[in-house]
Amino acid sequence: MEAASLPAALELAAGGGAGLSPEKRAVLGASLLLLQRDYRFERVWFWGCIQGVRGAYYIAEGLGPDRAAPRSRLYSLNCVEWSLLPPATQEMVAQAERLKGRFQGDPSFEYEYTEINAEDAERLFEDGEKPMIKEEARLVATVEQIDREVGIIPRGAFVKTPLGSVCENRNFEGLSLTEAKKLSSYFHFTEPVNLKNKTLLEKADLDPSTDFLDSLEHDIPQGKCS
């Protein structure tokens, strides 16, 4: 959510019972703008918060001129001071997938692997490199995974310019009611995987400036988004 439209967007998203206290709302309006100034982002989006056992992480994303480029993510424990998160790597994601249980709420907390076979156990006691994973890395990997799975935009909201960069479509006025009910009007905002696999007939119907992402129709399992 944009910093400017945060209160309105929060009202709409409040159906699930999760929201922000007035204190957080007030401070976010100010601190997100300061983030934009300090890091020279073009847009700053408030991503959300992850509840840990002892505290919560508030995540923000900053975007440059190309909206589809890898985004810089920042986290904060109190919405006032933000720290930049390292970009997510495949290794981090693979390690974090093995961890189960809640987040602790402390970014320097180190997780120990509970399920390791005998070979790794030897390594554990020798050099504490791989088997310990910090909560910060787990946070990065989790945010990346969530974005990949459920980062969704409506069709037509973003266009690809001939130069390859993606930007907001200024002519986008929202989806009509019938279009909004169809899963095919929403796209994953990630690198497209299935586009090349479409048949030529389907490709002919696509408009390359707006249909450059995977739609939600062919997600497995079906019914993932409703």
Place this chain on the structure above:
Amino acid sequence: HGPYQPHEPGYGLYLPGYSPYDDQIPDPKSRMLAIQNAKAYLLKSSTTSGLNLYDHLANMLTKILDEQPANAVDIIENISKDVKWAQFQKKMDTLRDEHEILPTFEAAEKHKALFLKANGEDEELEEEIGETPLPNVMETAFYFEQAGIGLSKDETYHIFLALKKLISVQPIQTCRFWGKILGLEMNYIIAEVQYHEGEEEEETEEEEVIEEGGTGMGEVEDEDEIEKEDKPLKSTYKPPPVIPKEENGTGANKYVYFVCNEPGKPWVKLPPVTPAQIVCARKIKKFFTGRLDAPVVSFPPFPGNEANYLRAQIARISAGTQISPAGFYQFADEEGDEEEEGEGGRDTYEENQDFQPLSVAEMVNSLSTWVHHIQSILKQGRCVWFNPFQKSEEEEEDEDEEEEKAEEPDELQQEIGPPLLTPLSEDEEMQNIPAWTAQASTNLIPQYAVAILQSNRWPGAYAFASGKKFGNIYFGWGHKYAPENHAPSLPPPVQAEYPRGPEVTETRDPTLEEELAFKAAKEEALAAAEEEEDEEDVEDDEEDEDD
């Protein structure tokens, strides 16, 4: 197309004044002719769409000049597309426009109905507003909002009015907004209600009648079967005894719950919960769809539909997460009742008039300042343990006559749960995660902070306390926290149908050689027997002859 870039050869020839024919057309009339030719060309209608470029360009420029968008040159193609599209919309249709009945309009109608005062309300009723069962939903929503929990203000207000409607329709003594459970298609808004005493007896009578009719039928059938001789083997399976549900008004059925999908829709009452449903609900994990009559397809098979599953989950969540500050409720002092209550523990409490609220810091720092005020549910599925093998004397005599004495299973141990009003510090942890997380709503203004508790066992359950006020609420999917993904239990191995014996066991048919060998052996035996008979006959004949 022609050269557009300065470095390309031929550039500049299209610019005015540089055309190779410029010096050859001194005649202004020819210039005018050229202009007219150009205009005629632009006015030429397209063969496919009937538009012409001249009109289109005029429309586009008009639109741009009217709207004056920024960076028009970058979006000129889109503007062109929009203008062409607008052409099609203005066609005069012979059909009259049928106004769409959008579902949003219907929802708005329902919401509006909430705001209208019902006709039956006179001004007299307003004077009686001393003790109304209606809870102050907006006030609790304010406290929860300090922690960032809650629905949007509009929705909360709608729920407030919907509760008011519910109270005016049903004879309700106390009412509380329990929370919201999310579903795949629709959500549930749940109100926890207690009736005035004596209002609920009609329904229970109906249920008892149905049950007695059922058992009567069962007895008749048994007798018939015993009399018949030829019948398939009787199975030795005895279903475990059905544990009866608790009376309305006690234990797990202490409160009655009403649900609706959206504020404005009519409230539906949920049926009381049975122990079998709670036991089964502990083993399955299904999302709610939002329709109360949806079947719950699961293994072990859930006895009931979604309304029952919802009620069972509500019972479990209430038993696990309804808490209050220690000391707010206390046991009513009654003498001489300890023996009767020995098995179930005390189950009534009343408000403590002398309650002194603790400071927010104390409420947050230690979990022993909070207590559960709802009885926990035992493994059996009830709050008060029921021994199914304690039968009345009459029933025991009947059973001795009819059936053989089957082996009685071992006597069940009495299940005891934690007594009412236990502090939260006794709640067990899961995998080093405490059962509750306590926070103050704000660290910047500690004087007016609110103590907030979030449950880690039932994610979505929250409680707040501020001075003498406290409240509980639930916003979530209705499932317990499980660190591992849910794996449904497998069906048990196939049961043996009947006891195995030689007459039932299959054997292979004898082969041809075996049959021949058997026949030969039989013939030998016959021959040997005939020889013996012959000898005997001969002997008899000899004897006869002798005589």
